Amino acid sequence: MTYLLKAVLCVIILVVKSRTIEDSLIYTPKNFCVRLTTNKTALIQWVEPVTIRTEIMGYTLYYTRDAELPLKEWNSTTIGNSPLTTIRDIELGQVYSFRVQVRSLGLDGPGPLSDLYHFKMSNRSRSCYDHPKTLQIKTLNFLRASATSHKSVEVWWNLMYDPHHVTGFQIFYGLEGSNNWKYKLVGLTQSAELTGLEEGANYTITIAAVTISGMLDYYSQEITVKVQPEDVPLNLKVSDIRPDSMILEWSPPTRFYPVKYKIAYDAVKDFIDSTGIRQHFRYETTEEYVDGGIKAYALRNLMPYTNYNINISAIPIDYSYRPAVKITARTDMAAPNPMTKPDIFGVINGDNIQILLPKASEEYGPVSYYYVVVVPETPYVDLPSKIFSTEELLENEWEEGEDINTPYITAKFSGKIPYAFILGGPDHGGFKNHKLNSKKRYRVFLRAVVITPNGDLFTDSPYSDYISLDSNKMKTKLQPFNVI
DSSP: OHHHHHHHHHHHHHHHHHHHHHHHTOOOOEEEEEEESSSSEEEEEEEOOSOOOSOEEEEEEEEESOTTSOGGGSEEEEEOSSSEEEEESOOTTOEEEEEEEEEETTOSSSOOBOOOEEEESOOTTSOSSOOOGGGTOOOEEEEEEEESSSSOEEEEEEEOOOTTTEEEEEEEEEETTOSOOEEEEEOSOSEEEEOSOOTTOEEEEEEEEEETTSOEEEEEEEEEEESSOOSSOEEEEEESOOSSOEEEEEEOOSSOOOSEEEEEEEEEEEEEOTTSOEEEEEEEEEEEEEETTOOEEEEOSOOTTOEEEEEEEEEOTTOOOOOEEEEEEEOOOOOOOOOOOOEEEEEETTTEEEEEOOOOOOTTSOOOEEEEEEEESSGGGGSOGGGSOHHHHHHOOOOTTOOOOSOEEEEEEESSOBSEEEETSSOBTTBOOOOOOTTOOEEEEEEEEEEETTEEEEEEOOOOOOBOTTTOOOOOOOOOOOBO
């Protein structure tokens, strides 16, 4: 009796489990539609079902003119997980039957099949289906595309929609006549760029609205575009780049002669400031219009060492929209911004002096290295520091114990500089850190050097106050030699 009861329970459990699995695999694609793109090619679209609980790996589309045939004798095409494909070599005026089968992760054997759908291959201009009224989506006024390079296309559209029900758009694109489609998901915008395309190839493009429920609502328009730039300025390049300017050069588009060009550029800047904090700035877009006969233009009053995103579009005689070509360029580096002067911390062990070093902002480019320059009290000490060339300072080498009476470099640091430094202490950067003469006074300045392709640029800090071993006998603990 016990064994019989267990057997009955097992049968009940298996039946319940089977029904649960069967229910979870009900496949009812929404908005299944067929639309002719040519007299021999049809575009097939539908919306992914939400009842499938396993991960969708792809689909198999079956189609035939004789629905009485066994399924294995139907024509079929296997596609990825985008519910979109094309079929070729169709016959106009004939009725075709369709079924879709899901390939899902975790399923043994073929996935579930959809019901039969019947379509007559005629009337190319008719919409696939009416959009649900609850979405309050109106007619797609236009869908257009144009190549912006030999590898990219810009797609733009004009669509009225209810932002309370639509969260974005999904653009489907594939080689003309192919059943392999890719897609790009964008937000609530009216244009998008498709990249990585085959040069000279024809692509078919269509679009769908993405609803708040995650469903796709397709539109009837499909367009074909050739990946060959004809409506945009050609051969765009940047030359004569300087810290505050650059020159743009281009050729006119091949399809029309523009009445004007629109140049729009913005900038992004990321750098470490003089306090060691990373700063990030985005500059607003600047727009300039130039005559259609111009093929070169100088951008001026730019920021040094800044990345500029530049768009140039050609404006036709009817002033209708045309996409822009894009290029990114960075202005050259400039000498660093002014620094603060070195501060005197105090005398160390009676024969050394600790100073606090400033840091240069890298807003105009990364600092390659710093020189710590000591100027003994001589007639030189009141001269502007910039008159001391780096080459002259490098030549001023002194032996230990000599009476130093000209400016000299006492230390060199890479782009990272310590917070504090001891004059007369250990050597650093390959330079002799000479002991200070207790009978002399000194001043110190810091030189920040930027290496550019056009030569080295530098900025000097102001002179420190006069320092002397006799001026302050204060004993203090050595500060950490940290690099910031």
